[in-house]
Amino acid sequence: MTSSYKPMAAEKSCAEAWLSAVVSLYHEGSINSLILHIKDPVSNSPTDHKIMREVDDFLREHGTYPISTVANTIFPESLYTPGQRPKLYDRYRRSFKKVKSKAPDWGRYFDRLTRWDRSDGKIQNQLETLISNLLKYGPQTDRSSPYYNMYEMTLFHPEKDATKPLGRQCLSFLEIKPEQTEEGVVLHMTALYRSHYYVAKTLGNLIGLGKLLRFIAMETNCRVGTLTIHSTHAELDTGKTIGSQKAWGKRNVLALIERCRAIRQAGLDQNSNCVVDPGFA
Numbered sequence: 001m002t003s004s005y006k007p008m009a010a011e012k013s014c015a016e017a018w019l020s021a022v023v024s025l026y027h028e029g030s031i032n033s034l035i036l037h038i039k040d041p042v043s044n045s046p047t048d049h050k051i052m053r054e055v056d057d058f059l060r061e062h063g064t065y066p067i068s069t070v071a072n073t074i075f076p077e078s079l080y081t082p083g084q085r086p087k088l089y090d091r092y093r094r095s096f097k098k099v100k101s102k103a104p105d106w107g108r109y110f111d112r113l114t115r116w117d118r119s120d121g122k123i124q125n126q127l128e129t130l131i132s133n134l135l136k137y138g139p140q141t142d143r144s145s146p147y148y149n150m151y152e153m154t155l156f157h158p159e160k161d162a163t164k165p166l167g168r169q170c171l172s173f174l175e176i177k178p179e180q181t182e183e184g185v186v187l188h189m190t191a192l193y194r195s196h197y198y199v200a201k202t203l204g205n206l207i208g209l210g211k212l213l214r215f216i217a218m219e220t221n222c223r224v225g226t227l228t229i230h231s232t233h234a235e236l237d238t239g240k241t242i243g244s245q246k247a248w249g250k251r252n253v254l255a256l257i258e259r260c261r262a263i264r265q266a267g268l269d270q271n272s273n274c275v276v277d278p279g280f281a
Contacts, residue, residue, distance in 0.1 A: 002030040002233075010037040014206035014227075015048035018055075019260050022198050025236045026257060034196075034234035041189075041210030041227035047267030051260045055203050058256050063244040070204025073109045074171070075212040082218055085128065089114050109171055109208075112155050126153040127216075130176065134220040138178050140185040151176040156194075170195050171205070176216060179225060186225035189213045193229065197237035199253055205229075 006024060011017040017036045025031060044052070056067045072078075079091040096111060116124040130151050139146040156172040173192040178185050191209055196202055209227055217224045239247040 002032055003028050004032040006031045006033065007035040008037070010039055012039050013044055013048045014038055014041055014203065014210060015044065015051040016264075017229075018198070018203045018206060019051060019257075019264060021202070021234070022236060022253075022257055023261070025198055025234060026254065030233065030235040031231075032233050034231040036206075036227075036229040036231075038206065038210075038227040038229075040224070041206065042214045042224050045267065047264060050263045050267075052203065052207075054260050054263060055256070058248070058252075059200065062239055062246045062248050064200055064239065065204070067204040067207060070201055071208035071211060074205065074208030075215060076110055077211050077215075080215060085131070085219060089125065089128070109155060109169070112157070112169070113153055113174075116154075117157075117159075131216060131219050134176070134178065134187075134216070134222070138185065138220065138222075139180045140178070140221055146178075148178055151178070170197075170201070174209075174212075176213075177225075178222065183223065185220075185222040187213060187217050187220070187222045188225035188228070190228045190230070193231045193234075195233045196231035196235070198231075198234055199237050199248070199256070200239065202231075202234075 006028070008017065008020055008024065011020055017038045021034060021036055025034075052067060060066050076088075076092055076095075079095070080088045092110060092114065113127045114125045116126050118124050130153055133147075133150060135141070137143065137147040137150065139148065153174045154172070155169050155174070157169075161168040170193050171191060172194050175190045177188045177190070179188060189209060189212075191205075193205075196205075206227070206229065209229075210224075213227060214224050216222075236250070236253050238249050238253065239245065241247045
């Protein structure tokens with residue numbers, strides 16, 4: 001059974017938002033329109049790091065992509081030198097053949113952000129256009145009337161994706177909203193997912209989106225704001241046995257959740273005078 005519309009309470013970090021969401025998914029089953037809001041998607045506490053390691057160990061144990069690989073499909077941080085965007089794009093283009101050879105139908109989000117096939121046969125770098133527009137029109141400039149609602153990127157490609165029942169993109173759309181504050185301009189990101197596997201992919205997705213937001217903020221002299229994720233379908237996936245990849249099953253998912261909850265509770269006990277994590281209560 002699938003329930004519809006579940007806005008989660010705002011959480012501070014990617015790991016906290018992910019853990020709260022998987023607890024809800026375990027209780028309620030798959031959810032349409034699951035919405036997460038992360039106050040600080042680029043900072044992680046020691047507890048967050050422990051939860052991330054626990055999830056990463058689980059994924060590696062079952063032979064599927066680790067968190068870093070999933071995050072790199074959205075933003076390949078190791079290729080980035082601050083202030084040198086052309087080098088980032090060039091390094092990625094040169095490494096993309098290796099990406100395609102390892103996973104022909106997966107891992108291409110950054111490619112679509114930076115090499116979109118236009119109808120006139122030319123290539124559009126959506127990410128560079130968004131950054132250029134922010135630098136030209138955003139509220140951090142000296143414009144008397146800056147623009148706030150023109151910073152979008154699409155991942156869904158009608159010609160390539162519309163008729164594919166499998167192997168299509170899950171991340172469909174990204175939007176950046178600048179906000180003028182007393183401390184400077186803050187950039188908020190919203191991401192729309194048509195379908196979301198919360199065990200195999202979501203934590204890596206959240207981390208990758210946070211890194212992409214930080215990159216945009218650094219290159220436009222802004223600050224990192226919030227991250228909002230709208231998963232129009234969210235589920236606790238149980239994996240597939242393909243080659244070296246091993247399905248994990250719902251019982252294994254529950255055990256993973258309980259281990260992550262125990263890590264969070266230990267952090268609460270240490271930092272908040274034994275505040276109780278409600279979890280499955």
